[in-house]
Amino acid sequence: MACTGPSMTEPALCLDRLSVAYRTGGRDRAVLREVSFTIARGEAYGLVGESGCGKSTVALTAVRYLPRNGSITGGSVMLDGTDVMRLGPEALRQLRANRVSMVYQDPGKALNPSLTVGRQLAEVFEVVGVRPAEREVRALEMLKKVRIADPGSVMRRYPHQLSGGMQQRVAIAMALANEPTMLILDEPTTGLDATVEAEVLDLITDLRRELGTSILFISHNLAVVAKMCDRVGVLYAGMLVEEGLTRETLGSPRHPYTVALLRCLPQGGQRKDHARLDTIPGFLPSPGAPMPGCPFAERCALADGRCRTEIPELGDAHGRLVRCHYPDRAADLPRSSPADVAPARPASEAAPVLRVSNLSKTYSQGGHPIRAVADVSLSLLPGETLGLVGESGSGKTTLARMLLGLVQPDPGGTIELDGKPLAAGLGQRCDEEVKAVQIVFQNPDSALNRSHAVARIIGRALRRLGGFRGADLSRRLDALVEAVRLTPQHLALRPSQLSGGLKQRVAIARSFAGDPRVVVCDEPTSALDVSVQAAILNLLAELQAKRDVSYVFISHDLGVVRYLSDRIAVLYLGRIMEMGPSERVFEGPNHPYTEALLSAVPNLDESQDSRIRLSGEIPSAANPPSGCVFQNRCPRKLGAICETLEPPLTEMEPGHIFRCHIPAEDLERLQRRRKACAQIVGSSPEKARRYELAR
Amino acid sequence: MTNVANAEPSSRRQDVVAALFQSGSFLTGMTLVLFWVVCALFGGHLVPYDPLTEDILNALGPPSARHWFGTDQLGRDILSRVIVGSRDLLIVAPLATILATAVGTVLGLFIGYFRGVIDDVVSRLIEAKMALPSVIVALLAIVALGTSETTVIIVIGLSFGPVIARTVRSAVLSERELDYVAAAKLRRENAIHIMFVEILPNILPPILVESSVRLGYAIFAVATLSFIGFGLQPPSPDWGLSIATNYSMISGGYWWTVLFDALAIASLVVGVNLTADGLHGALND
Numbered sequence: 001m002a003c004t005g006p007s008m009t010e011p012a013l014c015l016d017r018l019s020v021a022y023r024t025g026g027r028d029r030a031v032l033r034e035v036s037f038t039i040a041r042g043e044a045y046g047l048v049g050e051s052g053c054g055k056s057t058v059a060l061t062a063v064r065y066l067p068r069n070g071s072i073t074g075g076s077v078m079l080d081g082t083d084v085m086r087l088g089p090e091a092l093r094q095l096r097a098n099r100v101s102m103v104y105q106d107p108g109k110a111l112n113p114s115l116t117v118g119r120q121l122a123e124v125f126e127v128v129g130v131r132p133a134e135r136e137v138r139a140l141e142m143l144k145k146v147r148i149a150d151p152g153s154v155m156r157r158y159p160h161q162l163s164g165g166m167q168q169r170v171a172i173a174m175a176l177a178n179e180p181t182m183l184i185l186d187e188p189t190t191g192l193d194a195t196v197e198a199e200v201l202d203l204i205t206d207l208r209r210e211l212g213t214s215i216l217f218i219s220h221n222l223a224v225v226a227k228m229c230d231r232v233g234v235l236y237a238g239m240l241v242e243e244g245l246t247r248e249t250l251g252s253p254r255h256p257y258t259v260a261l262l263r264c265l266p267q268g269g270q271r272k273d274h275a276r277l278d279t280i281p282g283f284l285p286s287p288g289a290p291m292p293g294c295p296f297a298e299r300c301a302l303a304d305g306r307c308r309t310e311i312p313e314l315g316d317a318h319g320r321l322v323r324c325h326y327p328d329r330a331a332d333l334p335r336s337s338p339a340d341v342a343p344a345r346p347a348s349e350a351a352p353v354l355r356v357s358n359l360s361k362t363y364s365q366g367g368h369p370i371r372a373v374a375d376v377s378l379s380l381l382p383g384e385t386l387g388l389v390g391e392s393g394s395g396k397t398t399l400a401r402m403l404l405g406l407v408q409p410d411p412g413g414t415i416e417l418d419g420k421p422l423a424a425g426l427g428q429r430c431d432e433e434v435k436a437v438q439i440v441f442q443n444p445d446s447a448l449n450r451s452h453a454v455a456r457i458i459g460r461a462l463r464r465l466g467g468f469r470g471a472d473l474s475r476r477l478d479a480l481v482e483a484v485r486l487t488p489q490h491l492a493l494r495p496s497q498l499s500g501g502l503k504q505r506v507a508i509a510r511s512f513a514g515d516p517r518v519v520v521c522d523e524p525t526s527a528l529d530v531s532v533q534a535a536i537l538n539l540l541a542e543l544q545a546k547r548d549v550s551y552v553f554i555s556h557d558l559g560v561v562r563y564l565s566d567r568i569a570v571l572y573l574g575r576i577m578e579m580g581p582s583e584r585v586f587e588g589p590n591h592p593y594t595e596a597l598l599s600a601v602p603n604l605d606e607s608q609d610s611r612i613r614l615s616g617e618i619p620s621a622a623n624p625p626s627g628c629v630f631q632n633r634c635p636r637k638l639g640a641i642c643e644t645l646e647p648p649l650t651e652m653e654p655g656h657i658f659r660c661h662i663p664a665e666d667l668e669r670l671q672r673r674r675k676a677c678a679q680i681v682g683s684s685p686e687k688a689r690r691y692e693l694a695r
Numbered sequence: 696m697t698n699v700a701n702a703e704p705s706s707r708r709q710d711v712v713a714a715l716f717q718s719g720s721f722l723t724g725m726t727l728v729l730f731w732v733v734c735a736l737f738g739g740h741l742v743p744y745d746p747l748t749e750d751i752l753n754a755l756g757p758p759s760a761r762h763w764f765g766t767d768q769l770g771r772d773i774l775s776r777v778i779v780g781s782r783d784l785l786i787v788a789p790l791a792t793i794l795a796t797a798v799g800t801v802l803g804l805f806i807g808y809f810r811g812v813i814d815d816v817v818s819r820l821i822e823a824k825m826a827l828p829s830v831i832v833a834l835l836a837i838v839a840l841g842t843s844e845t846t847v848i849i850v851i852g853l854s855f856g857p858v859i860a861r862t863v864r865s866a867v868l869s870e871r872e873l874d875y876v877a878a879a880k881l882r883r884e885n886a887i888h889i890m891f892v893e894i895l896p897n898i899l900p901p902i903l904v905e906s907s908v909r910l911g912y913a914i915f916a917v918a919t920l921s922f923i924g925f926g927l928q929p930p931s932p933d934w935g936l937s938i939a940t941n942y943s944m945i946s947g948g949y950w951w952t953v954l955f956d957a958l959a960i961a962s963l964v965v966g967v968n969l970t971a972d973g974l975h976g977a978l979n980d
Contacts, residue, residue: 451896
């Protein structure tokens with residue numbers, strides 16, 4: 001794997017036995033251990049793994065941009081035939097200016113907030129050495145290249161005046177301005193909505209075809225990597241554990257870690273009443289931990305004595321590189337958690353636990369009313385999960401906060417709990433009502449008081465919500481801690497001493513302290529790695545089965561929503577566009593917005609539908625389009641009626657309602673045809689689109 | 696998911712202590728401050744001469760082998776007077792700062808947590824107060840209330856309180872938006888619990904830094920008040936007072952009667968400020 005060869009086939013990037021350590025607490029801790037891989041010219045290489053496995057360190061080392069406490073302890077990096085480690089300061093600057101570019105996760109932070117987009121782009125050309133007169137023209141060209149419709153006006157704007165998707169396009173434009181041989185993308189779509197993510201990924205695919213740039217694509221999202229990359233490397237605890245062609249590696253993985261990682265994802269319409277998700281027990285070894293054997297041995301159900309004492313080599317196994325002593329056994333990896341679930345209860349005939357009618361929320365910003373939630377009515381049965389999906393700004397969180405009493409709704413709407421009206425404000429609700437509706441927040445770092453120990457956080461909730469005291473309290477505390485699979489050792493720790501998944505368990509324990517009827521889960525797994533996410537989803541499903549609690553489950557991850565939800569409501573600009581049983585919403589016929597949302601999500605299963613792309617931005621809630629709020633982006637817009645009349649919510653089939661002027665039968669026909677043509681033409685979206693147009 | 700192996704090896708507190716002991720400014724500042732604290736506590740046993748004994752025959756003697764810092768107009772040993780001169784300052788200034796911190800913290804928590812009209816009114820009042828020079832305000836108050844150490848403590852404490860309140864308020868404003876505050880509301884905790892049990896422990900670092908900065912100012916203010924005659928009274932060896940009684944001698948060339956007291960004040964203020972700077976660095980890592 002040495003990075004030398006005939007210069008004709010010089011790879012774009014080659015890492016040879018690269019080792020990197022970070023110095024913390026007076027000790028060097030290894031974060032990369034002899035990582036070797038090669039990216040050929042024009043190739044897209046994906047690097048996947050959970051947080052803390054060293055993905056970003058690879059990117060930073062490639063351009064020698066390690067933090068001050070980081071040092072390269074061995075190996076070499078060849079970028080475009082140049083040994084990056086041996087460059088002097090000026091040569092390194094030249095390399096960064098001309099041959100390699102990076103795009104980071106958060107475009108809002110990557111762009112300078114006090115310079116216009118045009119100025120920032122011109123700066124890139126200045127560094128490359130373009131004459132002043134030409135810079136603006138080149139900048140305009142670049143913005144056109146990243147499919148910005150109105151580059152002239154975008155040039156004059158500041159980053160905060162652009163949406164997240166537009167900002168990321170500008171960041172990509174800046175990265176490509178110097179026509180780099182190597183483009184490093186570090187989680188480029190992680191903070192973006194599914195529809196925007198789809199557009200950015202399409203853009204990267206198109207640009208790659210046009211410019212022939214090599215790409216190092218770093219992501220925790222296996223489906224995104226599967227869509228974007230030719231080859232993929234799986235990183236675990238700073239070691240490359242598997243590498244091969246993307247389709248083969250993710251389709252039939254040979255390293256137990258890759259196998260386990262893929263099993264953590266809810267796939268192919270898997271639901272909570274079919275089977276529990278598989279999880280990976282234990283934790284990633286901490287950086288710098290001594291590693292006598294295979295880094296995954298501690299968590300691997302197949303590991304034996306040899307795995308614990310002897311580090312396996314990255315060896316060739318049927319055309320793929322696998323770092324495992326037993327690559328042929330991986331497929332037989334036993335589940336680490338039992339799959340069986342209690343049989344699904346018959347559909348409950350009980351009265352709804354929560355009923356919301358005509359709930360709206362209007363904020364006022366500088367005198368302009370902003371309707372964050374408009375006229376939402378829904379109900380929730382005992383033991384049922386209602387999934388709320390929609391892009392950011394669709395009013396999901398505002399709706400949830402109104403249910404909790406944290407946000408005061410507009411007058412006129414009502415919330416009923418067990419048939420009795422529930423006061424709008426938290427202050428007017430009685431103790432029973434307050435403890436009946438609880439929440440698991442998205443970000444446990446914000447939701448848990450960082451100066452309180454776990455015992456205090458959960459104990460206080462039991463005391464206030466459950467009314468327990470003394471010995472009773474400590475018995476309940478032990479029971480609750482066990483129910484969320486924490487151990488008594490955790491009780492004395494503070495949140496900062498826990499991993500993300502453990503923190504979220506503490507938050508879940510807290511919300512269950514007073515035996516709630518309804519728990520709002522606001523993106524409870526979006527900050528977690530997939531293996532941890534699977535464990536949390538299992539826990540939520542288990543608690544629901546045992547305690548008959550109802551969930552309002554908010555998530556942007558449709559796979560997760562599908563796994564946990566019985567019914568799904570799709571929100572757009574504060575309005576329910578479609579609501580119905582989970583299976584029906586996923587199978588269709590759908591509202592055109594749901595259809596677009598579903599098709600935007602990259603899928604690991606290769607049966608890719610032809611894609612629908614939404615044009616334009618999500619309109620501002622301050623100034624929603626006339627008529628149907630979706631009309632300006634709707635791919636199936638009928639005509640004038642959509643612009644003048646807001647369609648009412650109509651029942652497409654029993655229990656499945658949607659808000660569209662197109663009759664259900666027509667929608668069903670159109671959508672069936674789209675799916676059929678996608679199957680005929682295969683997975684090429686371009687051909688499928690042409691095929692459909694031809695018809 | 697049962698082991699704790701992934702827990703961070705050291706707690707935040709240990710990290711902060713480690714950072715403090717690696718911080719040059721904290722160590723230097725702390726050395727200076729501790730030096731004066733030792734002088735204040737044990738100065739009486741360390742001095743070569745009794746600081747109050749007059750020796751008119753040796754009045755206004757320049758620094759020499761017998762009197763390293765020279766003698767003042769009554770022949771008292773200046774070195775001895777500088778050593779014990781920190782005592783009152785180091786009682787009055789910290790007490791004033793503690794009072795200011797307590798007032799400022801409570802006020803800041805209330806206006807930051809409740810916002811609204813109270814916040815608008817109190818914040819404007821604080822701004823108006825900050826526009827007035829605090830020594831002048833203190834002077835007027837002391838004239839009205841009479842000179843005593845208690846008055847000095849109360850006057851300086853109350854005049855620095857609002858400054859600390861502003862810092863606390865801004866810290867509370869970002870804390871109150873965090874979800875743990877919403878979670879406390881969803882347990883029906885009252886406002887006092889949320890402010891003092893939930894929010895306060897999380898804003899201690901900025902409060903600590905702000906108070907240590909204020910301590911430097913308080914030392915300076917107490918010394919200034921002594922200098923203009925509204926603090927301690929003769930024959931106390933207090934630095935500000937000594938400068939006041941001797942500064943007319945400078946024109947006669949008797950520089951040593953003032954210089955060492957002035958250096959002492961400066962070194963203590965610089966020490967406190969370096970300590971504050973070190974704390975700020977360690978707590979904001």
